[in-house]
Amino acid sequence: MSDVLQVQGLGVRTDDGRDLVSDVSFSIRAGSRLGLVGESGSGKSLTALAVMGLLPRGMSASGSIRLRPSAAGPAAEVVGASEQRLNGLRGSAATVVFQEPLTALDPLMRAGHQIAEALRLTHGRGLRGPALRRAVTDALDRVRLPEPDRIARAYPHEISGGQRQRVALAMALAREPALLIADEPTTALDVTVQSEVLALLDGLVAERGMALLFISHDLAVVSAVTDHVLVLKDGSAVESGTVDDIVRRPSHPYTRDLVGSARHLESALERIVR
Numbered sequence: 001m002s003d004v005l006q007v008q009g010l011g012v013r014t015d016d017g018r019d020l021v022s023d024v025s026f027s028i029r030a031g032s033r034l035g036l037v038g039e040s041g042s043g044k045s046l047t048a049l050a051v052m053g054l055l056p057r058g059m060s061a062s063g064s065i066r067l068r069p070s071a072a073g074p075a076a077e078v079v080g081a082s083e084q085r086l087n088g089l090r091g092s093a094a095t096v097v098f099q100e101p102l103t104a105l106d107p108l109m110r111a112g113h114q115i116a117e118a119l120r121l122t123h124g125r126g127l128r129g130p131a132l133r134r135a136v137t138d139a140l141d142r143v144r145l146p147e148p149d150r151i152a153r154a155y156p157h158e159i160s161g162g163q164r165q166r167v168a169l170a171m172a173l174a175r176e177p178a179l180l181i182a183d184e185p186t187t188a189l190d191v192t193v194q195s196e197v198l199a200l201l202d203g204l205v206a207e208r209g210m211a212l213l214f215i216s217h218d219l220a221v222v223s224a225v226t227d228h229v230l231v232l233k234d235g236s237a238v239e240s241g242t243v244d245d246i247v248r249r250p251s252h253p254y255t256r257d258l259v260g261s262a263r264h265l266e267s268a269l270e271r272i273v274r
């Protein structure tokens with residue numbers, strides 16, 4: 001199967017010459033899941049933002065990031081691409097869910113309206129009226145939101161954090177991306193909601209055969225949803241392998257520390273043993 005994402009020798013540098021990410025390489029095939037794990041400041045988010053062509057002002061990427069929007073089509077280079085080209089890739093090739101869903105949601109727009117916009121970007125302006133309303137309800141249903149009609153009418157501040165994250169996920173999925181990037185999607189949620197959202201994400205990605213790039217500082221959370229892991233430290237890759245290898249046989253001392261501090265390691269191990 002073809003790679004949905006190929007990152008080769010990625011660097012992120014500030015205009016004043018600081019290297020924040022150095023020589024990071026990885027690839028993700030259609031239907032597979034890679035976890036990026038590392039402590040705060042290790043370069044995980046910048047790597048994700050570089051893939052989306054969304055680096056903050058004053059930073060630039062080097063190396064190569066190739067995204068393949070469809071299995072049959074050619075890959076497109078993100079590094080150095082024009083904003084117009086990037087707009088074409090965002091959504092269809094890759095989309096991102098952030099730790100704080102309010103980043104993605106417009107506080108002044110009802111949840112249903114925001115999902116409707118995402119659906120119309122994917123399916124065209126012809127999707128409207130009752131068909132559009134049904135598609136919105138279906139999208140909310142699919143992320144297991146009870147009372148989808150009520151949620152559709154709500155503004156982001158009127159629903160809980162867990163519900164907001166599900167709405168953000170519904171919006172991301174409405175774009176039917178080849179690659180979903182989830183950047184600490186459950187870190188802001190309490191533990192019970194966190195495991196519900198993780199299970200949901202796990203099921204939805206499997207159902208759609210999407211590729212997943214999952215980012216977390218918590219190796220246990222990463223282990224729960226991915227099959228391969230890349231460990232980042234100070235902007236560089238220190239180790240990579242299957243979840244099983246990394247959790248059971250970490251070779252780098254930094255990875256050993258991450259394994260040691262993983263909060264729910266038992267459950268991660270349980271999943272591997274299953």
Ligand SMILES: Nc1ncnc2c1ncn2[C@@H]1O[C@H](COP(=O)(O)OP(=O)(O)OP(=O)(O)O)[C@@H](O)[C@H]1O
Pocket residue numbers: 020038039040041042043044045046047056217
């Ligand atoms: N907008 C910015 N301006 C300057 N430096 C930044 C900016 N964003 C990130 N950095 C720096 O780049 C490095 C990598 O940050 P990044 O956000 O990718 O880390 P992270 O692993 O995602 O951590 P966290 O989980 O805390 O977000 C850090 O040293 C951080 O201070």
